[in-house]
Amino acid sequence: MTQWYDDDEFNDANAVEANAVEANAVEANAVDANAVEANAVDPNKYLCDCSCNLKFIEYKPGFDISVGSEWWLISENAMVDYSWVNYIRSRKFNLLQDFHEHIILKYNDIRNRNNEAVKPEDAPWIHLYNCEVAQGNHIPLNEKMYYEYVY
Numbered sequence: 737m738t739q740w741y742d743d744d745e746f747n748d749a750n751a752v753e754a755n756a757v758e759a760n761a762v763e764a765n766a767v768d769a770n771a772v773e774a775n776a777v778d779p780n781k782y783l784c785d786c787s788c789n790l791k792f793i794e795y796k797p798g799f800d801i802s803v804g805s806e807w808w809l810i811s812e813n814a815m816v817d818y819s820w821v822n823y824i825r826s827r828k829f830n831l832l833q834d835f836h837e838h839i840i841l842k843y844n845d846i847r848n849r850n851n852e853a854v855k856p857e858d859a860p861w862i863h864l865y866n867c868e869v870a871q872g873n874h875i876p877l878n879e880k881m882y883y884e885y886v887y
Contacts, residue, residue: 781816788863789856791816799824799886803832804879810868814887815860823860826883833877839864 780794792798798814801824812820829835843865846858854862 784863786863786866788859788866790818790859790863797885797887800884801835801886802882802884803875806879808875808879810875812863812867818857818860819887820860821886823864824886826886829881831877832875832879832881835881836869836877839869843869 778793780796781791782794784790784792792813792815794813796814798812799810799820801810802808803810814820824835829838839861842858842861846854846861
């Protein structure tokens with residue numbers, strides 16, 4: 737048996753169905769955007785745990801410095817937002833002691849600012865202080881430094 741519909745009822749039903757389809761498409765697009773954002777997170781990036789708040793890229797070299805005749809190695813991964821070459825210029829420091837003194841000087845300058853917040857670009861000096869000076873590594877300070885690379 738044929739059923740007759742009023743034109744207004746038919747149009748209203750189609751409009752409701754079209755709105756439901758459009759709402760589903762918007763929701764699907766939002767899910768796709770979330771998936772893209774989730775994939776944008778690089779699993780090779782990590783936050784340092786020395787309190788410097790720097791992000792590093794695992795397996796990507798930042799700098800390698802050989803020290804002394806025993807060939808000790810000071811090595812760090814690349815930073816996400818900064819470049820080590822802006823902090824450690826090749827051939828600037830001849831002895832490990834010179835390097836340590838410069839790190840301590842920069843660290844003290846950061847800490848001695850009168851009521852100023854630590855700037856994000858100071859974080860590499862804080863990192864170097866925490867990892868190279870404060871930990872008191874076993875490398876003698878009078879050893880010569882040889883720069884392998886600084887990126």
